[in-house]
Amino acid sequence: MSKQIQQEVVDSRRTFAIISHPDAGKTTLTEKLLLLGGMIRSAGTVKGKKSGKYATSDWMEIEKQRGISVTSSVMQFSYRDHHINILDTPGHEDFSEDTYRTLTAVDSAVMVIDGTKGIEAQTLKLFKVCRMRGIPILTFINKLDREGKDPLELLEEIEEVLGIESYPVTWPIGMGKRFQGTYDRFQKKVEVYQGNKESYYVDFDGENITSDVTEHVNELYLPGLVDELALLEEAGNEFSVEKVKQGLLTPVFFGSAIANFGVQSFFDAFLQLTSPPQSRESSVGTIKPTDGSFSGFVFKIQANMNPAHRDRIAFIRVCSGKFERGMNVTLSRTGRKMKLGQSHQFLAASRETVDEAYPGDIIGLYDSGNYQIGDTIVGDGTSAFNFDALPKFPPELFVKVRAKNAMKHKHFEKGITQLVQEGAVQLYRTPYFGDNILGAVGELQFQVFEYRMKAEYGVDIEFVRMKHDIARWVDRKQIKDNMTDSRVMLVEDRDEHAVLLFENDFVLRLFQDKYPDVTLSTPL
Numbered sequence: 001m002s003k004q005i006q007q008e009v010v011d012s013r014r015t016f017a018i019i020s021h022p023d024a025g026k027t028t029l030t031e032k033l034l035l036l037g038g039m040i041r042s043a044g045t046v047k048g049k050k051s052g053k054y055a056t057s058d059w060m061e062i063e064k065q066r067g068i069s070v071t072s073s074v075m076q077f078s079y080r081d082h083h084i085n086i087l088d089t090p091g092h093e094d095f096s097e098d099t100y101r102t103l104t105a106v107d108s109a110v111m112v113i114d115g116t117k118g119i120e121a122q123t124l125k126l127f128k129v130c131r132m133r134g135i136p137i138l139t140f141i142n143k144l145d146r147e148g149k150d151p152l153e154l155l156e157e158i159e160e161v162l163g164i165e166s167y168p169v170t171w172p173i174g175m176g177k178r179f180q181g182t183y184d185r186f187q188k189k190v191e192v193y194q195g196n197k198e199s200y201y202v203d204f205d206g207e208n209i210t211s212d213v214t215e216h217v218n219e220l221y222l223p224g225l226v227d228e229l230a231l232l233e234e235a236g237n238e239f240s241v242e243k244v245k246q247g248l249l250t251p252v253f254f255g256s257a258i259a260n261f262g263v264q265s266f267f268d269a270f271l272q273l274t275s276p277p278q279s280r281e282s283s284v285g286t287i288k289p290t291d292g293s294f295s296g297f298v299f300k301i302q303a304n305m306n307p308a309h310r311d312r313i314a315f316i317r318v319c320s321g322k323f324e325r326g327m328n329v330t331l332s333r334t335g336r337k338m339k340l341g342q343s344h345q346f347l348a349a350s351r352e353t354v355d356e357a358y359p360g361d362i363i364g365l366y367d368s369g370n371y372q373i374g375d376t377i378v379g380d381g382t383s384a385f386n387f388d389a390l391p392k393f394p395p396e397l398f399v400k401v402r403a404k405n406a407m408k409h410k411h412f413e414k415g416i417t418q419l420v421q422e423g424a425v426q427l428y429r430t431p432y433f434g435d436n437i438l439g440a441v442g443e444l445q446f447q448v449f450e451y452r453m454k455a456e457y458g459v460d461i462e463f464v465r466m467k468h469d470i471a472r473w474v475d476r477k478q479i480k481d482n483m484t485d486s487r488v489m490l491v492e493d494r495d496e497h498a499v500l501l502f503e504n505d506f507v508l509r510l511f512q513d514k515y516p517d518v519t520l521s522t523p524l
């Protein structure tokens with residue numbers, strides 16, 4: 001049995017994702033966090049959409065063409081004795097299952113909301129995955145330097161739309177041109193906004209307006225602030241760290257990422273309020289991060305990160321024990337033993353070889369086709385086990401797909417098998433004719449699939465868009481021939497489980513009314 005991992009090593013780690021609607025300011029906030037960690041010296045290094053310089057995390061050609069980040073990248077840095085792993089999630093509307101799966105590898109999430117817009121549809125979808133996992137979610141309401149929604153309204157929206165309690169840790173004083181700063185309810189201090197100059201703090205008990213405060217904050221705003229703080233105390237939720245850790249209450253912070261205002265205080269609070277890597281359930285019971293034997297799981301496979309090498313990288317979340325380069329491991333699904341020679345850690349596209357990693361860390365392993373999404377790997381000397389399966393995400397878009405040139409059938413089969421294994425899209429087949437149907441949660445997944453089939457397997461493909469947009473898993477034995485038609489289609493997923501595809505919500509409800517005994521299940 002290998003040596004236990006010290007609790008301090010685990011406690012110093014934070015692995016989280018930043019979720020947001022496109023343009024809410026995720027990239028800007030990430031950049032400011034990297035600045036805090038001393039990883040970059042100037043802003044603008046991560047992404048410059050409009051300047052034509054693309055984020056270093058935009059690996060694939062298609063991403064460059066569209067100026068968006070399709071693949072989730074990983075950024076690692078140290079800050080105040082903590083080892084931080086930020087998993088980037090694509091923020092484009094056409095996001096994909098990768099985005100969802102990334103959230104299975106993190107211990108907490110930061111939700112960035114544009115204060116001028118409030119909660120948008122995609123944030124809600126991602127948020128649901130966080131809720132399902134019961135991980136802490138901290139909210140950063142951005143763009144306070146602009147005229148935005150009323151802060152109380154924003155809190156109400158968070159509570160109503162997301163169904164979670166909120167607790168504003170900081171509270172804005174004015175906004176837009178009148179933005180004075182924020183009041184920190186824990187520290188009892190005002191963080192004074194100074195535009196592009198660095199902010200500073202002034203003590204204020206939140207009740208008694210003295211000259212010490214009015215010297216720094218425009219007097220006109222203070223009575224309103226005192227009233228609002230009193231209202232929050234009286235009518236607002238009570239703060240509970242326990243609730244935060246269970247993902248039942250989101251601490252809310254206000255700031256302006258672009259002005260680097262409120263970012264550091266937010267991140268300091270984040271480190272205190274979130275949990276380090278936790279235990280995970282597996283086929284042999286609970287695996288603690290401090291367990292001495294190495295274990296981890298694959299949450300993402302990325303092909304062609306470097307087109308010159310046609311390589312694939314499997315992203316592993318370390319769950320227990322210590323990873324050491326060159327160590328021997330077993331891939332639980334196949335029982336295959338492997339030596340982990342090439343391993344990487346990441347700062348956007350720059351890869352450094354990593355020699356060791358601990359629970360919570362993300363490593364990239366060179367993959368010649370051994371790994372599948374959800375695979376567990378365990379260190380030598382440990383009997384193989386599997387972490388609980390990653391959730392499947394119900395696709396909402398479906399296309400029939402075939403090779404344009406029938407002679408390319410073999411390449412087509414190979415490509416589709418590998419890309420499905422990688423989790424690029426989901427594959428379904430019709431029972432009798434074996435038609436290939438692809439399912440995705442975002443349109444972009446199809447485009448990436450088409451591009452890669454051509455670029456990597458030399459196959460031109462044809463899509464026929466299907467009208468169906470809802471998938472429900474069923475017990476095959478319950479389905480009779482007369483229950484299906486063109487609007488309710490029976491297919492099989494790649495594990496040969498029966499799935500019904502419905503043309504729309506109305507058709508689904510009709511089906512439920514007609515066949516109340518058929519159990520329809522959805523993975524999320």
Ligand code: G4P
Pocket residue numbers: 020021022023024025026027028029047048049050051091142143144145146255256257258259
């Ligand atoms: P995203 O990753 O969530 O998509 O958002 P991103 O950080 O790229 O920010 C989207 C736009 O919002 C950018 O402007 C960015 O400069 C701006 N922004 C981010 N944080 C703030 C903030 O605190 N206040 C204000 N006023 N704006 C903010 P852009 O014009 O779309 O792009 P760019 O030309 O600046 O790159």
